Every structure is written in C-alpha cells, then in structure tokens.
Amino acid sequence: xxxxxxxxxxxxxxxxxxxxxxxxxxxxxxxxxxxxxxxxxxxxxxxxxxxxxxxxxxxxxxxxxxxxxxxxxxxxxxxxxxxxxxxxxxxxxxxxxxxxxxxxxxxxxxxxxxxxxxxxxxxxxxxxxxxxxxxxxxxxxxxxxxxxxxxxxxxxxxxxxxxxxxxxxxxxxxxxxxxxxxxxxxxxxxxxxxxxxxxxxxxxxxxxxxxxxxxxxxxxxxxxxxxxxxxxxxxxxxxxxxxxxxxxxxxxxxxxxxxxxxxxxxxxxxxxxxxxxxxxxxxxxxxxxxxxxxxxxxxxxxxxxxxxxxxxxxxxxxxxxxxxxxxxxxxxxxxxxxxxxxxxxxxxxxxxxxxxxxxxxxxxxxxxxxxxxxxxxxxxxxxxxxxxxxxxxxxxxxxxxxxxxxxxxxxxxxxxxxxxxxxxxxxxxxxxxxxxxxxxxxxxxxxxxxxxxxxxxxxxxxxxxxxxxxxxxxxxxxxxxxxxxxxxxxxxxxxxxxxxxxxxxxxxxxxxxxxxxxxxxxxxxxxxxxxxxxxxxxxxxxxxxxxxxxxxxxxxxxxxxxxxxxx
Amino acid sequence: xxxxxxxxxxxxxxxxxxxxxxxxxxxxxxxxxxxxxxxxxxxxxxxxxxxxxxxxxxxxxxxxxxxxxxxxxxxxxxxxxxxxxxxxxxxxxxxxxxxxxxxxxxxxxxxxxxxxxxxxxxxxxxxxxxxxxxxxxxxxxxxxxxxxxxxxxxxxxxxxxxxxxxxxxxxxxxxxxxxxxxxxxxxxxxxxxxxxxxxxxxxxxxxxxxxxxxxxxxxxxxxxxxxxxxxxxxxxxxxxxxxxxxxxxxxxxxxxxxxxxxxxxxxxxxxxxxxxxxxxxxxxxxxxxxxxxxxxxxxxxxxxxxxxxxxxxxxxxxxxxxxxxxxxxxxxxxxxxxxxxxxxxxxxxxxxxxxxxxxxxxxxxxxxxxxxxxxxxxxxxxxxxxxxxxxxxxxxxxxxxxxxxxxxxxxxxxxxxxxxxxxxxxxxxxx
Numbered sequence: 002x003x004x005x006x007x008x009x010x011x012x013x014x015x016x017x018x019x020x021x022x023x024x025x026x027x028x029x030x031x032x033x034x035x036x037x038x039x040x041x042x043x044x045x046x047x048x049x050x051x052x053x054x055x056x057x058x059x060x061x062x063x064x065x066x067x068x069x070x071x072x073x074x075x076x077x078x079x080x081x082x083x084x085x086x087x088x089x090x091x092x093x094x095x096x097x098x099x100x101x102x103x104x105x106x107x108x109x110x111x112x113x114x115x116x117x118x119x120x121x122x123x124x125x126x127x128x129x130x131x132x133x134x135x136x137x138x139x140x141x142x143x144x145x146x147x148x149x150x151x152x153x154x155x156x157x158x159x160x161x162x163x164x165x166x167x168x169x170x171x172x173x174x175x176x177x178x179x180x181x182x183x184x185x186x187x188x189x190x191x192x193x194x195x196x197x198x199x200x201x202x203x204x205x206x207x208x209x210x211x212x213x214x215x216x217x218x219x220x221x222x223x224x225x226x227x228x229x230x231x232x233x234x235x236x237x238x239x240x241x242x243x244x245x246x247x248x249x250x251x252x253x254x255x256x257x258x259x260x261x262x263x264x265x266x267x268x269x270x271x272x273x274x275x276x277x278x279x280x281x282x283x284x285x286x287x288x289x290x291x292x293x294x295x296x297x298x299x300x301x302x303x304x305x306x307x308x309x310x311x312x313x314x315x316x317x318x319x320x321x322x323x324x325x326x327x328x329x330x331x332x333x334x335x336x337x338x339x340x341x342x343x344x345x346x347x348x349x350x351x352x353x354x355x356x357x358x359x360x361x362x363x364x365x366x367x368x369x370x371x372x373x374x375x376x377x378x379x380x381x382x383x384x385x386x387x388x389x390x391x392x393x394x395x396x397x398x399x400x401x402x403x404x405x406x407x408x409x410x411x412x413x414x415x416x417x418x419x420x421x422x423x424x425x426x427x428x429x430x431x432x433x434x435x436x437x438x439x440x441x442x443x444x445x446x447x448x449x450x451x452x453x454x455x456x457x458x459x460x461x462x463x464x465x466x467x468x469x470x471x472x473x474x475x476x477x478x479x480x481x482x483x484x485x486x487x488x489x490x491x492x493x494x495x496x497x498x499x500x501x502x503x504x505x506x507x508x509x510x511x512x513x514x515x516x517x518x519x520x521x522x523x524x525x526x527x528x529x530x531x532x533x534x535x536x537x538x539x540x541x542x543x544x545x546x547x548x549x550x551x552x553x554x555x556x557x558x559x560x561x562x563x564x565x566x567x568x
Numbered sequence: 569x570x571x572x573x574x575x576x577x578x579x580x581x582x583x584x585x586x587x588x589x590x591x592x593x594x595x596x597x598x599x600x601x602x603x604x605x606x607x608x609x610x611x612x613x614x615x616x617x618x619x620x621x622x623x624x625x626x627x628x629x630x631x632x633x634x635x636x637x638x639x640x641x642x643x644x645x646x647x648x649x650x651x652x653x654x655x656x657x658x659x660x661x662x663x664x665x666x667x668x669x670x671x672x673x674x675x676x677x678x679x680x681x682x683x684x685x686x687x688x689x690x691x692x693x694x695x696x697x698x699x700x701x702x703x704x705x706x707x708x709x710x711x712x713x714x715x716x717x718x719x720x721x722x723x724x725x726x727x728x729x730x731x732x733x734x735x736x737x738x739x740x741x742x743x744x745x746x747x748x749x750x751x752x753x754x755x756x757x758x759x760x761x762x763x764x765x766x767x768x769x770x771x772x773x774x775x776x777x778x779x780x781x782x783x784x785x786x787x788x789x790x791x792x793x794x795x796x797x798x799x800x801x802x803x804x805x806x807x808x809x810x811x812x813x814x815x816x817x818x819x820x821x822x823x824x825x826x827x828x829x830x831x832x833x834x835x836x837x838x839x840x841x842x843x844x845x846x847x848x849x850x851x852x853x854x855x856x857x858x859x860x861x862x863x864x865x866x867x868x869x870x871x872x873x874x875x876x877x878x879x880x881x882x883x884x885x886x887x888x889x890x891x892x893x894x895x896x897x898x899x900x901x902x903x904x905x906x907x908x909x910x911x912x913x914x915x916x917x918x919x920x921x922x923x924x925x926x927x928x929x930x931x932x933x934x935x936x937x938x939x940x941x942x943x944x945x946x947x948x949x950x951x952x953x954x955x956x957x958x959x960x961x962x963x964x965x966x967x968x969x970x971x972x973x974x975x976x977x978x979x980x981x982x983x984x985x986x987x988x989x990x991x992x993x994x995x996x997x998x999x
Contacts, residue, residue: 260866260918268917272866275704275923285707460759460775467861468630470706473760477733480801481761482808483773489784489792540795547791558791563799 075443081106082526089113090530091422095381095568096120096413097201099435100527101442104201117413120202121239121406129445131515132197139186141228146253147327150225150308153179180224185453187228188463192449195434206238206405207231208430209380211464213373214249214281215471216258218464226254227464242373242403243364249281250360253306253328259469262305264298265335274298276469282363284372289344296341300348300355303336322352331356370398378412379474383425390417423535423567426476429459431568432488433495436560437506440496442525445515446506455491459484480566492560496521499553521556523548528559536564609899609935611999612978619747620900621976622849624856624890625737625764628883628907629709630863633876633921634928635913635959638692638940639664639672640947648914652871652921662872671940675872676880680888681932688938689891691998695944695962696929697909703923705864708908713763715739715966717990730989736966738767740973741855743983748854755811757845757858765857770803772811776844777837784809818847842886846893849901863907867918887932899934902976902999904969910959913947926959929968931998941996942968966991968998975999 082105089108094100096117108116128136136142140149156179160172191211195204211231218224233252237245249255256262259273274297279285307313307330315323315334324331331353341348341355346362348355363369374394378386393415394408401407412418427435433455437446446452456462461472473479497503502520522528536544540562547558559565611621639645639654646653654674657666664672665682671694677685684690700708700718715736717723741754748754756765756773765771784792789809796805822844838860849856862879869876887905891898906929911921931941943962945952954960970984970993984993 263867263918265917270866270916270918271922279702279704279707285702285704291701291703458759458778468705468864477766478760480804481756481773482770482804482806482811483756483758483775484760484808485801485805486774486784486808486812487759489788493784537795537798539797543791543795551787554788554791557788558795561792562795563801566801 075102078102078106078443079526081109082530085109085530087530087534088419088422090527091535091568092413092419093201094435094531095418095422095425096205098195098204098431099438099568100531101438102526103199103443105526105530107199114414117202117410120200121409123200123203123239126194126203127199128194129197129515131445131447131512132193135193135447135509135512136190139190139228141183141186141190145327146226146229147308147310149183150222150328151310153222153225154308180222184218184224184227184464187224187231188453189449190228191231191463192434192452193446195430196437196446196449196452202409203235203238205381206409207235209377210234210238210245212466212471213376214255215466215469216254216464217467217469219467220258223254223258223464226257230254237405239406239409240404242369242398242405243361245405246281246360246364247357250277250356251304251329256305256329261301264302264305266299266302266337269295269298269302269337271295271298274301277301278363280470282372283366283368284375287366287368287372293344296343296348297359299337299339299341300343300359303332303334304353304356305330305332305335307332324353364403367395367399370395370403373403374398374408376474377408381412381425382418382421383474384476385417385421385424387417390415423564426480426567428472428474428479429456429461429484429488432566433459433491435568436492436495436565439525439527439565440521440556440560441502441506441518442522442527444507444518447509447512447515448506451495451503451505455495458487458491488566489561492557496556496560500556501553523552523555523559532559532562532564536562540564609999611935611976619744619749619752619854619977620897622854622856622894622897622901623740623976624845624849624858624901624903626883626887626903626905627709627713627762627764627857627859628863628905629705629859629861630907631705631909631911631923632863632879632907632927633865633869633911634694634907634926635910635921636869636871636876637674637676637880638667638694638928639674641670641672642946642948644948644950644952645913650915651919652869652915654871664872668940670944670946674877674880676877677884679885680881681884684888684891684932685938689932689934689936691931691936691938691996692940693929693931693942693963693968693996693998694940695926695942695959696906696965696968697926697959697961697963698965699961700909701925703909703925705908705923710763712906712908712965713737715764715969715988715991721990723990724985727985727989734767735762735764736969736987737764737855737857738769738771739987740977741765741769741771742767743979743987744855744977747977751852753811753853754855755848755853755857757841757848757856762857762859770807772807774808774811774815776815776841776848784812814852815848818844818851822847838882838886839889842890843893846890850894850897865911866916866920866922869920891932891934894934901933902936902972903930903932904972905930905932906965912957913953913959914957924958925954926961929963929965931972933999936999937997941998963994963996964991967994968996971995972998 079102082102085105085108090100090105092113093104093108097104111119153176157173157176160169160176163169163172195208198204211234214234216223216227216230218227230252233248234245237248256273259276260270261273264270264273271294275294278289278294278297283289306328307325308328312323312325313330313332313334319333322331322333333352336352338350340350343359344362348359371391374391375386378391378394390412394411397411398408433452437452453462457465466472495503500521504519507515507519544555544558544562548555635645636652636654641656654672655663657664657672662675665675665678667673673682673685681690698708698712700711702708711718713735714732716730716732741748754765754769754771756762756771757776758773759775761771761773765773792805792809796802841858845856845858860883865876868874871877887903890903894901907927910924910927912924916922945960945962950956966988970988970991973979973987974984974993975995976999979987
C-alpha cells in the first residue's frame, strides 16, 4: 500500500484536487460545504471519519443509509490514482472502457504488466452488491431460456386463438412485451457489467466477441435469446478460441439467427455455413470456395433448435447420435449422412462429431489466426494496426493454440500499442461507457437506460446490427458529422442539465439509492491523468473558460472535447 | 433458348399497355388529375450554373427479391416458385399488376407507386448488379458502395491503383466540386456515414427516422468549434452543427404545418423519413443517400401478401410521398433504388429465397423515361440463369450510374473514370 503513515493518510483523505498543480490540498470547510451541500455536511464528515480503517482493496459493503452527495467518493483512492504515470494511465484507458480511480489505484499498486496479467486472468466477476442484486431479480436470470421460450410460445398461441379482435390485439401486445422485456434485461445486464465491473479487459473482450459473432435481436423471437447468448460468449471471452467458437456454434440463438435450424439434408440452407467461414473463422480472402461453403452447410445439417419438451422420435440406430439440451438439438434424421470434403480434407460421416472435427480444423487454421488477430488489433488500435504487429499476434495465436489472453498480451505490450495511444477513435460503446465511468467515477450505476438510449442514438445498440458482420471498428464508420453532433447530445443527456447528473442512472424501482456521488464529476484523477496531459491549448482554454463562467457545463465540455473521443 | 433482346420500352408504351389491361376508372382519373405531365427536361446545366439536379440513392440492404417485384411472365417462373409465385395479371386475388408483355409487377405497389409507374415516372432495369459472386451481403454491399474494379479485374493501362477508402458518391461529389455551392449539401440520411459517401469530401449524416432533439445552443456550439479547431475532426463538427440547425428548422416547420396534413402526423417509418428527406432535398441537399433494411427473406417471404410485400409497400409508399413532397423539384430529381444482389430464382425449402446474383434497379423521377430498360434475357429455363440458379447480371451497376451521371451532370469521360475507374458508362435512356 503506497500511502504513508496514518496521520498523513487522514490528512490526505480530507482533500480536494488542485487543478493547477495537479496536487492535493486540504480544502477549506467552506469548500467542503460547497461540495457536500449544507444539509449533507455532517454526513460527509462522518463518512470521512469512518473511512479511516476501511480496507481499500476490498469493495466496500453497502452502507445502511444513503451516502451524502459529494464530489469525491474516496479521496484516498483519488490520491493513489494521481501517482500513476500518464503512460500507464493511458494504457489502462485504452484496454478498458475508460479509467476510473479504482483502476488507476490498482495499476499503481501492481505495475502495468502485473495489472495486465490480473486483468487477462480474472476470477469470478466482482460486481458491486447492488448491481448483483439488480441482476439477480431479472427474469432472464431466474428462469432458464427454454422455460421462457416455451411460455412465450404458449402465450402467443393463446393470444392468437382469442376470438375478440380487441382482446386478441391486447394479448398479442402482451406477448411482444414479454420479448421486449427479456431483450431489455439482456442490454441492462451487459451494460451494467461493462460500466461497473472492475474486470475491464474482460468487458472489452465480451463486447468484441459478441460483435464478432454478431446476432441481431429483431429476427423472430431472438429477443428472448440474446441475454443467454451474451453470457455464453462471456464465459470464454479470455479463454481459448476453440471453446469460444464451440459456444457460438452450439448456441440456439446463432442457429436461429443464421437459419441453421432450417438446414437439413435435402433442403440445405447455406447461410450459416458461409458466415462461419467468412466472418467467424477464416476470413473472406482465405481462399475457400463456393463448394467449401456447400460442404460446410452439409456438415452443419441437423444442428438446430427443439422448443418442444421431450426428444424427437427416431429410429433406434439414430438415437445414439441424438443431442437435445435446453433448446439445442442435433437431429441425425435431418443430418446429411454422406461423407464431405471441406477445405480439401475429407470428413467422414459421424453425426455431431463431424461438426467438432471441422471446428477443430477451422480454429487451428492459420487463416483464422490471421483474421482474428487483425480484427482484435483493429478493435484496440484502430486503423493504424501495423501488419508487423498483426503478424506477431498471429504467431502467438498459433503457438498457443488460440489462447486469447496470450494474444492480447502480445498486443497490449507491443511498442506499436504505446506509439498509437490517444489516436484510436472510440466506437459508440467505448464513448458512452467511458463517458459514464468518467462522469460518475466512484458511483455505482444501477440502471443503464440512459446508456441504451445513447447507443441507439449513436447507431450501436446492443444486438442492433441486423446483418452478421457486426459493427465496424473503422474510424471512418464513426467520425462523421452526424455522429459527432449526436455524441454532443448524448453527453448532455448523460451528465444532465447543468452537470446535475442523470438521476435515471441511479434509480431502480424497489431498490435503495446507491452510495456515491450522483452529480457529474469535475476534474477527477482519472481525467487529470488521461485527458489533461494531452489536451490541446484550445481545449484547455475552452474548459478553463467554461469552469469560470458556466461551471455546470464543465463535465459536458470535458466529455465532448476532441481528446475524449480517442484513447 | 437463350433469347437476348434489347428493350428500351418507353414510358408511352408502358402507359398504353397498362391502360389497355383494364385500369379502374378511378385510378385513371387520379392519373389525369394528380400527376405532373410527362415531358423532356434538359439535364446537365452548363458549368457555373447553380445545380438543380438532385440525386437520391436508396440502398435496400439484405438483397431484396427482385423477381417477386418485377415479375417475369414465363411458366418457368411459376414452376420455380410453387409457394411464392405471383399470379399472372387478371388471374384473381393477389395477381400481379400488368406492366408490359414480358413483365408484371407486385400488387404491393398498387396503392402507392403504380400510378406513377403507369405515368412513366419509374424505370426498372432488370439484370442489374455487380459481377462479384461472393454472395456475401457485407462484401458485396461494400464493393457496390466503393464502386471500384473488383479484385482481379484488369485496369486500363496507366491507371493508378484506386483509393479503396472512398465511396462512389463521395467521388461524384468531388467531381461536382464547385458546382455544389456552399449552401448545397451532400448528405446521408443514416446514423452512420455509409461507405458510398465516405471520402475526401466532407459529408453530413443524420437519420431522420426519429424526431430531432434541440441542438446545442450558440455558446456551446462556439465552445465546440474552439476545441475542434485545427483537429482532423474540425470540418466534420462544423458540418454536423450546421446540419443539426437545418434539420431542427425543418422539423420545427413540420410541427407548425397543418395538423391534419397527410405527412407530418400520420407518416411512419420509411414514409416519414422519405417525407423529411424530400423537404431537405427540396431545399439544400443535392445528393442524398438512405438505406432500408429487412430484405433477407430466407424463410416464408410470402407472395402477394406477407413479409416481402409489406416491405415493398412501405418502401413504395415512402417513395411516393417523397415525389409528392418535392413538388416542382421532382422534375429535377432522380432516385435510384439498388440492392447488393438478387436472390435465387427458385424458392428454397423454407418458402423463401437464398442469396443470388442479378437484381433489378429502380430509377424514379419526374423527368425519367419509365418502363423496362437495359439488356434482358427471357427467363424461360435454367439455361437463362447464372449458374443455373440466379438472375444473371447483364447491366453493371457502375455502367448504369455512369450513364446517368453523364446525362444528369454532363460529366466528361475523364471525370466518369474518376468516379468509376475502369467502368464504361452506358446510356440506358433512363433520363
């Protein structure tokens, strides 16, 4: 622990940041009163006193009563954060959805490489208790997918059978609403983790993989499926690509989205087979042919969904090959029983085993290593990802049999990575989540509706890409005039009028208001370590003038500055 | 078997046939009363004159099934689509609409664009598309929007390697250069700037599907300009702030319009978007782009009614509103509707269609020469199909656009080569 003796630590806690020297000073009582609001001052002082023996490494327990509204939730953490080098702060800023004081404190303690290793091999998710509680209430958590889908189907059937038109319409709307609620819960759960989780590298990779194996919510009843899909990929986000690939292939959401549930011997549907080769593994220029796509489709025949409880009726010799787990079904009666040839290699007819054999080959193919390394490098570094860097990642991929964490380490510790810091243009998710994390550093965000709205407005809603290539990582796809003005509006909505905060972020029916500030923050350690050092003279002047004349606009202005668009 | 013919069916022929096939009298009187008289227009105003010409490109993302919109009148068609084929004109409920001897139209157009089609304001170019055979939505959409030679195509001697970071509409805007004066805009009506409009010329984008929120105030706009001055994003931010002001003014006018107006209140979805696009193009926008999704009908696409018919009805309602709202400027406007590729000629095992090849482009405008244009092949048997499964591509989309741009803007050969390197423009007599 880098803090010195207790007496000094106590003094450090009762400080505010001096923005001109980037050091700490003891605030006047008047300043504290201004920060805290007169009514809350006794509460603030009590909190500061109570902090004295609080362990800093452990997430604080939920307080019994709401904490007072102050600008700095944990001054000790802020002090630690200010000691981190600008280089490390900016590295962390890029591999995460934006730095906060907690991440800076961690990297200050461990050093960049050890911090990175910890992020690349995280334990079980350590979410703030209130977020865990919020998530535990969700229907998508309480009820398994197959039960929800069966209930939805029954509800829809019952609605369709109603004779009276008005009653029927109302019942059908109810059935639609059930789907909407499940998709909304999926968005919420995902975004609440992205914004609150300390395992930020995992959060970035969850986004990357969900986008890599992109599915669109608007097809059929996929709104019921998207939450489980995200969770399935999340489990392997930093693991082995082969297992991740398996999680996407043997997933009812993917099989429905790309029509493989319709792909059967004698009525082949190539849709999934093509995207599996083109988007998910080899890449479009890998040299496979239309014949390979057709053969791949034959391999995949019979893999689909079964919503009805109970197994399909099969001839005895087919029963051994039959798989039915949750909604997933492999039905040998629908599978093409002939031998196949994919990418010049023969595949002997063996039911579901064939699929795994071909996935093994695809996952180990150098074209897959190169395609995925390119995609990952572009996601973090942007258009400037160099071929040499991609080549080193590809070699690491092949040497480690697709160990995602190992490939990421090669990327994050490359000289090219440091050399391009501050040049990568954030996509809307990076922008919206990092803006929220900066503006409400130290607070627990309990409701992600404002983030959902922002992402819709910026054109990157969760599961909102209709076609399977997912959202683009290119700057040119996001830096358009309309996107810029939309970001200015979204930032305004996130910080609220006059910087007073967006109350919707902290309000959930039936839950107590969370601890921590609910006003947008000004000049936090995270901002001072990552943004201030690289702000242009024009930005500095604009922000100084704003602080002097329209202080309520400062948080907005900081989030719309050109430097905040990049990491 | 492989009958090829050239057909430049003019508007008058189509109109005559349509009327002869038995139009309801109400429709005929609506035609006479409501639609602008068709005539010639002189395109390509001399360099230096203000640019009246307007171009809107509508991209149907997902590959729409052209074959169930512009319907070949052959028995091979009906045989290939046992569940989803449209009946011949006059064959009862759900029958296709009469168009010309070789083609009929989906009844989904009946209530909206059909009168304009019969009036010769809509041209169709069947067998249009791109030579790319990847059958990948994404790759093909990107390639269409880039408008460059495909990998492996021979480039004309001496031609530099084309810049693959710019789309063809952006290159067009660059060629028009100073003819688009400072008030006139190029704009994508989309949340994200499409590849077609990416490039050196700064292009604004804003989706008009939602109702705009109040823009940044003047002090905040000045603050933004100060911070972005000298950065690579400076011009984009300026363009964005200007556009936001303009759109906000348009929507304020919409709110102020008569409450019983047909568009301000009742229009939804693409109809609402198209109405707003028309208002902006009536004023300052000269080149526009919008995309419409929901065309990837692998499963249960329907026939005269159903998923595809509904999408086509929504699209054509919007295009009809667009034409009406442009007012007199409709005569200076060309709308081109394209999709990345067509779909399989035969229906698949799920009463849908899979990724195919040739599509049909629509070209609409107050001074367009209606009817069916471009090289055609009679779809009488598998030999007429690409790889025995899809419509062939007989008109490259770059030739189609090139020919249009030549007429509309008077671009010379060198300029057209910069917009579409390595492609020869083809005059399909569309305008």
